[in-house]
Amino acid sequence: MNAPLQSRDRAEERAALTLLIAAPRGFCAGVDRAIEIVERALARYGPPVYVRHEIVHNRYVVDSLKAKGAVFVEELDSVPDGAPVVFSAHGVPKAVPAEAERRGLDYLDATCPLVSKVHRQAERQIEAGRHIVFVGHRGHPEVIGTMGQVPEGRMTLVETVADVEALDFPPDQPLAFLTQTTLSVDDTRAIVVALQAKYPHVVGPKAEDICYATSNRQAAVKAIAPDSDLVLVIGAPNSSNSLRLVEVAERCGTDAKLIQRASDIRPEWLDGVETVGLTAGASAPEELVREVVEQLSQWRTVEEHTLVTAEEKMVFKLPRQLVD
Incomplete structure (x- = not known):
C-alpha cells in the first residue's frame, strides 16, 4: 500500500530552482519622485489631475494612479482650462511649459533631475x-x-x-x-x-550623462547573468532602461526575457532551467518582483539569493509647490 503512495509523492515534489535577485533593481529616485508628485497633486488639488504622457513607463504604476484619479493624456490640448497637469519624468520640450503658461495652467514638472x-x-x-x-x-x-x-x-x-x-x-x-x-x-x-x-575636439559632459540607476542596474545584471540559465527582466516594452537590461543579460550569453507581470511567464521557459536571474527596470515596483517570486514558487521549490552590487541612497527634492 505504501509504495504507490510514496511514488506519487515523489512525482508531486517540485524541482528546486535557484533564484538570483539583482540589487539594485526597480524604482530609482527619479521614478519615486515622479510618482510622489502625482500622488501629492491628487491629495492637494483632488482628482482629476492630468498627466502629460505616462508618468513612468510601467502599466501597473499608470493603472494604479488612474484608479486614484490621474488622467493620462498625450498633449496639453486634452487638458481642460484650469486643471492641474504634471509633466512626466522623461522631460518635455520647452514649448510644453510655455504653452501651459500661455493657457494659465497650474503645472508641476516631474522631470527627473538627472x-x-x-x-x-x-x-x-x-x-x-x-x-x-x-x-x-x-x-x-x-x-x-x-x-x-x-x-x-x-x-x-x-x-x-x-x-x-x-x-x-x-x-x-x-x-x-x-x-x-x-x-x-x-x-x-x-x-x-x-x-x-x-572629431577629437568634441566637448563632452564633465560627468557621464547615463544616470547612476541605469549604470547600477546594468552592473547588477552582469553579476547575476553568467550564473543564470534564464534572466527575467520586469519592465515595459517601451521602457528604455528595461530593454537595455535584457540586452546586457543576452550579451553575457544568457537567455533573457522581458515581462510586464508574473502572468507573462510561460512554464515551459523553466524546462531544463536550474537557476533564474531576476531584476526589474527603474520604473517597475517591488510588488511586481514579489509577484514573480510567488509565481515561480507555484511551479518550483524556490531558493532566493540577493546579489548586492551597489547601495543607492539618492533622494530628489519635490517641487516647491508640493512641499508644505
Missing part, C-alpha cells in the same frame, strides 16, 4: 556656440524632450557607431556631445569613442 541636468548642459553648449551630437533612441520621450531644449537644427541625433561614421561636420565645427540617461553603458561608450576619434 534629465534636467542634461537639459541645462544642452543650453550651455548652445550658448557656447557648439552644435550638439546627442546619443539616444529616436522617438523616446526623453530624446524628444532634450532635443526640444534647443533651437531646431542645433542638435543631431545618433543611435549607432554607423550614425557617427555618417556625420559630415566640417573639421573646424565646434561640437559637443550629450547622451540619453537610460542607454546601454557599453554601447554608449563605443559610440562616444567613435565620435571622439572622428
Whole structure:
C-alpha cells in the first residue's frame, strides 16, 4: 500500500530552482519622485489631475494612479482650462511649459533631475556656440524632450557607431556631445569613442550623462547573468532602461526575457532551467518582483539569493509647490 503512495509523492515534489535577485533593481529616485508628485497633486488639488504622457513607463504604476484619479493624456490640448497637469519624468520640450503658461495652467514638472541636468548642459553648449551630437533612441520621450531644449537644427541625433561614421561636420565645427540617461553603458561608450576619434575636439559632459540607476542596474545584471540559465527582466516594452537590461543579460550569453507581470511567464521557459536571474527596470515596483517570486514558487521549490552590487541612497527634492 505504501509504495504507490510514496511514488506519487515523489512525482508531486517540485524541482528546486535557484533564484538570483539583482540589487539594485526597480524604482530609482527619479521614478519615486515622479510618482510622489502625482500622488501629492491628487491629495492637494483632488482628482482629476492630468498627466502629460505616462508618468513612468510601467502599466501597473499608470493603472494604479488612474484608479486614484490621474488622467493620462498625450498633449496639453486634452487638458481642460484650469486643471492641474504634471509633466512626466522623461522631460518635455520647452514649448510644453510655455504653452501651459500661455493657457494659465497650474503645472508641476516631474522631470527627473538627472534629465534636467542634461537639459541645462544642452543650453550651455548652445550658448557656447557648439552644435550638439546627442546619443539616444529616436522617438523616446526623453530624446524628444532634450532635443526640444534647443533651437531646431542645433542638435543631431545618433543611435549607432554607423550614425557617427555618417556625420559630415566640417573639421573646424565646434561640437559637443550629450547622451540619453537610460542607454546601454557599453554601447554608449563605443559610440562616444567613435565620435571622439572622428572629431577629437568634441566637448563632452564633465560627468557621464547615463544616470547612476541605469549604470547600477546594468552592473547588477552582469553579476547575476553568467550564473543564470534564464534572466527575467520586469519592465515595459517601451521602457528604455528595461530593454537595455535584457540586452546586457543576452550579451553575457544568457537567455533573457522581458515581462510586464508574473502572468507573462510561460512554464515551459523553466524546462531544463536550474537557476533564474531576476531584476526589474527603474520604473517597475517591488510588488511586481514579489509577484514573480510567488509565481515561480507555484511551479518550483524556490531558493532566493540577493546579489548586492551597489547601495543607492539618492533622494530628489519635490517641487516647491508640493512641499508644505
